[in-house]
Amino acid sequence: MKPASKSSRGQAKTIRRIRRAVQVIALLLFFGLFIFVTYRTPIPGVSDIFYRFDPLTAITAMLAGRVFLTGLALSAITVIVTLLFGRVWCGWICPMGTTLDIFKPGKHRQKGSSNPPPEKWRMIKYLLLIFILVSALFGNQSLLFLDPVTMMTRTTANAVWPALSHGVYAAEGFLYNFDFLWDGLDVIHQAVIYPIFRDVRPVFPLAVPLFLLFAGIIALNWWAERFWCRYLCPLGGLLGLLSRLSPFHREVKETCTACSACVQRCPTGTIDPERDFASDPAECTVCYNCIETCPNGSAEFKWQLPKKKHGENLVYDPSRREVLSTIGLSAAAAALAQVEPITKRSPADLIRPPGADQVDFEALCIRCNECVRVCPTQGLQASFMEGGWQNLFTPRLTPRIGYCEFNCAACGQACPTGAIPLLSLEEKQHTPIGLARVDRNRCLPWAYNIDCIVCEESCPLADKAIRLEILDVVNGRGDTVTIKRPYVVKELCIGCGSCEYQCPMGGEAAICIFAYTEAGGYAGNDPTFVDSDNQN
Amino acid sequence: MNKSMSRREALRWLTLTAAASLVACQPTNQAQNQPQSNAQPAEPVDNQPVNTPQTNTPSADQAYLSVVHGQDPAAITEAAVRALGGMERFVQNGFNVIIKPNICTDYYSYEYGATTNPIVVATLVSLALGAGAGRVRVMDYPFGGSAESAYVVSGIADAVQAAGGEMEVMNPAKFRSTQIPDGVSISNWDIYQDVLDCDLFINVPIAKQHGLATMTAGCKNMLGVIENRSAIHAQMGERIPDLVSLLRPELTVVDAIRTLMQNGPTGGSLDDVQINNTVIASHDVVTCDAYATRFLGLTPADIPYIVHAAERGLGVMDLNSVRIDETSL
Numbered sequence: 001m002k003p004a005s006k007s008s009r010g011q012a013k014t015i016r017r018i019r020r021a022v023q024v025i026a027l028l029l030f031f032g033l034f035i036f037v038t039y040r041t042p043i044p045g046v047s048d049i050f051y052r053f054d055p056l057t058a059i060t061a062m063l064a065g066r067v068f069l070t071g072l073a074l075s076a077i078t079v080i081v082t083l084l085f086g087r088v089w090c091g092w093i094c095p096m097g098t099t100l101d102i103f104k105p106g107k108h109r110q111k112g113s114s115n116p117p118p119e120k121w122r123m124i125k126y127l128l129l130i131f132i133l134v135s136a137l138f139g140n141q142s143l144l145f146l147d148p149v150t151m152m153t154r155t156t157a158n159a160v161w162p163a164l165s166h167g168v169y170a171a172e173g174f175l176y177n178f179d180f181l182w183d184g185l186d187v188i189h190q191a192v193i194y195p196i197f198r199d200v201r202p203v204f205p206l207a208v209p210l211f212l213l214f215a216g217i218i219a220l221n222w223w224a225e226r227f228w229c230r231y232l233c234p235l236g237g238l239l240g241l242l243s244r245l246s247p248f249h250r251e252v253k254e255t256c257t258a259c260s261a262c263v264q265r266c267p268t269g270t271i272d273p274e275r276d277f278a279s280d281p282a283e284c285t286v287c288y289n290c291i292e293t294c295p296n297g298s299a300e301f302k303w304q305l306p307k308k309k310h311g312e313n314l315v316y317d318p319s320r321r322e323v324l325s326t327i328g329l330s331a332a333a334a335a336l337a338q339v340e341p342i343t344k345r346s347p348a349d350l351i352r353p354p355g356a357d358q359v360d361f362e363a364l365c366i367r368c369n370e371c372v373r374v375c376p377t378q379g380l381q382a383s384f385m386e387g388g389w390q391n392l393f394t395p396r397l398t399p400r401i402g403y404c405e406f407n408c409a410a411c412g413q414a415c416p417t418g419a420i421p422l423l424s425l426e427e428k429q430h431t432p433i434g435l436a437r438v439d440r441n442r443c444l445p446w447a448y449n450i451d452c453i454v455c456e457e458s459c460p461l462a463d464k465a466i467r468l469e470i471l472d473v474v475n476g477r478g479d480t481v482t483i484k485r486p487y488v489v490k491e492l493c494i495g496c497g498s499c500e501y502q503c504p505m506g507g508e509a510a511i512c513i514f515a516y517t518e519a520g521g522y523a524g525n526d527p528t529f530v531d532s533d534n535q536n
Numbered sequence: 537m538n539k540s541m542s543r544r545e546a547l548r549w550l551t552l553t554a555a556a557s558l559v560a561c562q563p564t565n566q567a568q569n570q571p572q573s574n575a576q577p578a579e580p581v582d583n584q585p586v587n588t589p590q591t592n593t594p595s596a597d598q599a600y601l602s603v604v605h606g607q608d609p610a611a612i613t614e615a616a617v618r619a620l621g622g623m624e625r626f627v628q629n630g631f632n633v634i635i636k637p638n639i640c641t642d643y644y645s646y647e648y649g650a651t652t653n654p655i656v657v658a659t660l661v662s663l664a665l666g667a668g669a670g671r672v673r674v675m676d677y678p679f680g681g682s683a684e685s686a687y688v689v690s691g692i693a694d695a696v697q698a699a700g701g702e703m704e705v706m707n708p709a710k711f712r713s714t715q716i717p718d719g720v721s722i723s724n725w726d727i728y729q730d731v732l733d734c735d736l737f738i739n740v741p742i743a744k745q746h747g748l749a750t751m752t753a754g755c756k757n758m759l760g761v762i763e764n765r766s767a768i769h770a771q772m773g774e775r776i777p778d779l780v781s782l783l784r785p786e787l788t789v790v791d792a793i794r795t796l797m798q799n800g801p802t803g804g805s806l807d808d809v810q811i812n813n814t815v816i817a818s819h820d821v822v823t824c825d826a827y828a829t830r831f832l833g834l835t836p837a838d839i840p841y842i843v844h845a846a847e848r849g850l851g852v853m854d855l856n857s858v859r860i861d862e863t864s865l
């Protein structure tokens with residue numbers, strides 16, 4: 001008996017090692033894709049691979065967008081794997097789960113008084129899942145920012161990576177003050193720093209709130225390990241429901257001595273001493289910690305038909321009444337969302353990525369910020385209240401921070417759900433996202449008779465959507481001077497925002513982009529537009 | 537909590553705090569967004585430009601300005617430099633050379649006349665290396681798209697690397713606030729230090745139309761090695777000569793092979809491009825620009841920055857007063 005248990009422990013140890021290796025590889029893959037698959041080096045269909053395997057975003061995006069998204073069909077694999085093996089996604093793959101495993105209290109603290117929240121809290125994730133699914137049915141994906149993969153991409157793109165980049169560049173900038181370090185720094189910069197961090201200085205308005213949200217979730221690890229996965233994660237809830245049907249689950253044998261060693265090691269705290277150390281397959285992440293820990297090999301994962309036992313209601317399983325009230329609440333919330341002014345008229349400063357107006361953008365967007373990640377100028381930013389509560393964290397162009405780069409269509413390539421359609425570069429260059437407007441009360445030539453034309457210079461269109469009107473004026477000194485006043489040709493302007501970005505006025509630009517409007521036969525880089533006045 | 541801080545904890549805090557304050561307090565050039573005018577006193581931390589530019593006056597058998605027409609960009613570039621006395625006049629053994637083409641955006645390839653002809657740039661790289669240069673770097677600071685992408689789209693990256701040169705993406709950390717002793721409108725600006733420190737600075741602009749300057753060529757190309765260039769536009773006629781007075785490229789080679797006649801400086805339509813198949817070279821950037829004006833149907837007197845630069849003795853604008861060698865291949 002003993003040698004057998006020893007070998008099963010050894011086996012468990014190996015499996016646990018493999019799990020950790022898989023976790024590390026998956027996390028490295030996540031960051032590798034994050035860092036290296038950018039607009040210069042797109043690998044279509046690969047950069048968003050974690051979304052393709054995420055069944056929650058697949059279901060909600062298809063429900064809300066009322067389309068079948070072939071690209072997300074891979075998530076069926078995750079569903080099948082979960083039906084077979086349980087929540088292995090959570091324990092083996094999920095970049096969020098691995099991050100939570102990395103940032104957890106050290107061993108010396110775990111021994112202290114652990115006082116986790118009531119078991120009933122585990123219900124939150126199921127109710128959240130129901131809420132999200134029902135909202136999606138109503139065409140609303142506002143709460144998808146709670147999907148763990150979107151959480152990872154969004155937080156890394158907006159806060160963690162920019163802060164790291166700034167820290168590295170600040171340190172480098174400091175060292176560049178010492179002339180004798182110059183040559184060595186050049187080598188390091190070219191070989192390591194530039195390929196990783198590129199040359200855009202990171203600026204993200206939502207860095208602090210997004211970081212705090214994420215840091216808060218990590219901090220909850222100190223209350224209960226993997227707090228997020230146990231109580232909150234809607235994807236965990238979905239996979240948990242599927243796991244109940246799994247034929248592969250943990251079994252405790254008669255030889256158990258009730259030593260409770262496994263209880264301490266279980267990251268999701270699902271091993272219940274009061275139920276003969278049984279665990280809930282819906283909570284178990286198949287991490288193998290308990291199997292490895294068990295001193296006499298009394299626990300193992302086994303193939304077995306789902307027993308009736310697993311159908312039993314635990315204290316945190318939602319009752320019919322709770323499910324129904326959550327559905328009702330979701331419907332009420334969907335109705336409440338319709339009250340927001342955005343449903344009547346979209347605000348002019350909510351400039352969406354190219355092509356977003358060709359699809360049901362707001363229904364399809366899962367707030368993952370993949371587009372924000374790949375945008376080379378950082379013009380795409382997560383919105384805050386610009387589109388109301390329901391559009392929190394959806395992307396918008398902020399030309400004062402970065403313009404829509406003429407030679408780039410990366411956002412459409414990165415978008416996992418097609419909320420930003422896949423446009424060819426050619427198509428993108430003819431897709432208007434907004435329209436420039438000169439503020440004549442602020443523009444140097446218009447308001448102060450000072451020459452400038454930076455906006456005209458920066459306009460990327462072959463025919464220039466910003467033209468210059470040349471005229472003689474009398475300036476403040478009483479001199480007659482010739483100046484050039486910019487004006488916008490609306491048939492050509494695609495609203496890329498280069499002009500607004502480059503405008504030398506401090507603070508708000510004297511030329512601004514406003515969201516796309518079809519009013520007035522506005523076409524955007526119209527190839528059929530024939531003009532006579534373009535002969536500077 | 538009666539437990540006092542352990543040594544390890546104290547050290548950890550101290551290190552973290554020190555590192556954080558180091559990073560937080562270090563002065564960044566990027567934060568400095570306002571142009572400095574002469575009214576403000578110069579900051580005491582400014583760099584003093586150390587190497588006074590060499591005068592590089594041509595000897596009797598060397599042209600002041602050489603103009604070569606021909607179909608082959610490499611041949612006319614080589615011939616233009618040869619007429620000045622060859623690259624050996626400018627390069628000494630082991631020289632650290634920086635070549636500054638105009639790679640203004642990553643929007644269109646060089647055929648559209650917005651960026652310098654890659655073969656002209658690559659030929660200069662080969663000539664410099666052939667004359668004994670130790671290291672030849674090519675760089676610009678595009679205002680549209682990333683530098684890396686612009687280098688590739690323009691065709692310059694491939695050509696330069698094939699010729700043995702390096703493309704450098706300008707690093708924001710290497711711009712330093714630098715005094716411009718002869719500045720009239722600006723007294724200091726953030727300048728890319730490598731350009732000031734290198735042994736030879738070769739300016740390889742393309743002559744093209746520009747909305748405000750009416751023509752951009754050699755002098756305006758200096759805007760590619762500074763920060764906050766849009767602020768230069770406010771008094772461009774004075775501020776461009778101010779930059780020239782500091783940067784003093786030792787050799788300027790103007791690409792007038794394909795000239796963008798309108799919708800510059802970015803271009804995008806081949807209809808706006810006129811084929812001139814010409815390369816102009818001189819040690820005097822002002823003379824180069826003065827000559828290049830003809831390709832846009834202008835005269836030197838039409839361009840305020842040329843007039844001001846000549847008035848301030850930064851170069852010669854009167855083309856009749858210098859020796860011009862003009863040949864056709």
